[in-house]
Amino acid sequence: MEFLGKKRKGADILPTCQKSPKPITWSHLSFEGYSRQKKKCKEEVIAETVGSCKGVVVNGVVTAPPCGCLCSDPPTRGLKRKIGCIDAATRLGRKKKIEQEYCLGAKIGQGKFGSVVLCRSKTTGVEFACKILRKGEEIVHREVEIMQHLSGHIGVVTLKSVYEDAECFHLVMELCSGGRLLDQMAREGRYSEQRAAKLLKELMLVIKYCHDMGVVHRDIKPENILLTASGHMKLADFGLAVRISNGQSLTGVVGSPAYVAPEVLAGNYSEKVDIWGAGVLLHALLVGELPFQGDSLEAVFEAVKKVNLDFGTGVWESVSQPAQNLISHMLTRDVSER
Numbered sequence: 001m002e003f004l005g006k007k008r009k010g011a012d013i014l015p016t017c018q019k020s021p022k023p024i025t026w027s028h029l030s031f032e033g034y035s036r037q038k039k040k041c042k043e044e045v046i047a048e049t050v051g052s053c054k055g056v057v058v059n060g061v062v063t064a065p066p067c068g069c070l071c072s073d074p075p076t077r078g079l080k081r082k083i084g085c086i087d088a089a090t091r092l093g094r095k096k097k098i099e100q101e102y103c104l105g106a107k108i109g110q111g112k113f114g115s116v117v118l119c120r121s122k123t124t125g126v127e128f129a130c131k132i133l134r135k136g137e138e139i140v141h142r143e144v145e146i147m148q149h150l151s152g153h154i155g156v157v158t159l160k161s162v163y164e165d166a167e168c169f170h171l172v173m174e175l176c177s178g179g180r181l182l183d184q185m186a187r188e189g190r191y192s193e194q195r196a197a198k199l200l201k202e203l204m205l206v207i208k209y210c211h212d213m214g215v216v217h218r219d220i221k222p223e224n225i226l227l228t229a230s231g232h233m234k235l236a237d238f239g240l241a242v243r244i245s246n247g248q249s250l251t252g253v254v255g256s257p258a259y260v261a262p263e264v265l266a267g268n269y270s271e272k273v274d275i276w277g278a279g280v281l282l283h284a285l286l287v288g289e290l291p292f293q294g295d296s297l298e299a300v301f302e303a304v305k306k307v308n309l310d311f312g313t314g315v316w317e318s319v320s321q322p323a324q325n326l327i328s329h330m331l332t333r334d335v336s337e338r
Helices: 031-040 138-150 181-188 193-212 262-266 273-287 297-306 321-330
Strands: 102-110 114-121 127-134 159-164 168-174 225-227 233-235
Touching: 102 127, 127 138, 138 159, 138 168, 181 225, 193 233, 193 273, 262 273, 262 297, 273 321
Parallel strands: none
Antiparallel strands: 102 114, 114 127, 127 168, 159 168, 225 233
16 A cells, blocks of 8 residues: 555656646656647647656556547447437527536546536535536547436436537536545555445446447546445446447547557557556556556557566565456456456
8 A cells, every 4th residue: 555655756747838837747648638738838749659658656546548430339239218218408508508507616527528526506505516518529429428428327417407608518417526546545555355345346337237238438447437425336427438330340449558458559450448447547556556667658558468467576575466367367468257
């Protein structure tokens, strides 16, 4: 647990912008965000990756930045809900403005395409989270559609209503007062097997539901798992999720470098990439560090493709053989065995 609180080498810092006195850690930026930041700082945008993914630590816990989509996704297909099953309040194009029904409060999060603020219903006084997304991004429409499609499962963050104005969409969602799993990992360190098993069981049930509904999340990581007040998990952030039908292959390098499955890098993959991401998460929960690391993005990708887990090292002494076997099966490069 001690090593979770230590800063590891490799969290490179971008040059400070004149308008912002704080340096920006590369580990928080997507590929697109990195380019925008370099341009904003009047730096030359280059194709080669700058920075390191080795042991990136945020608030004392290892994490990794999300990759941007490097090529187009195939047409999204999958199971469809009947339009009558979609709550009218979550449909796009409604005339109501969010200010008519909610009071917007303090910012509680920031993402690639917008921010998250607290909001309170003017009618009931109940607090929610409001995700504010800029218009003009295809990913925004897809996220709303997929959240509508998956609504109703206890393990998926509930979309309450959708509003829009000239510049933004406002997605009102349930507020998970337990915060992000990432932050809990930072505070409390390595999980016991019993505790990790409880969380993994809930996560795998949600992943199975998504797959049964024809949806692949493609970005399973602790930043995208929220916790309720009672400690149950909710899967969030479907910005990189995509529809899939039986037997369909996906393309497009998306996800987070340290959590991305090797077949994603090869450019041909299925819903099994979510199992790989969950396996990386389980490794981080039980061991306290990511299984695949390197001094550059390319090195991390090479590790993902080639490095084999070494269960003979000291960090595994406190992890049971069944838990080791489970991680080994979840992180096998043979997709048919995963």
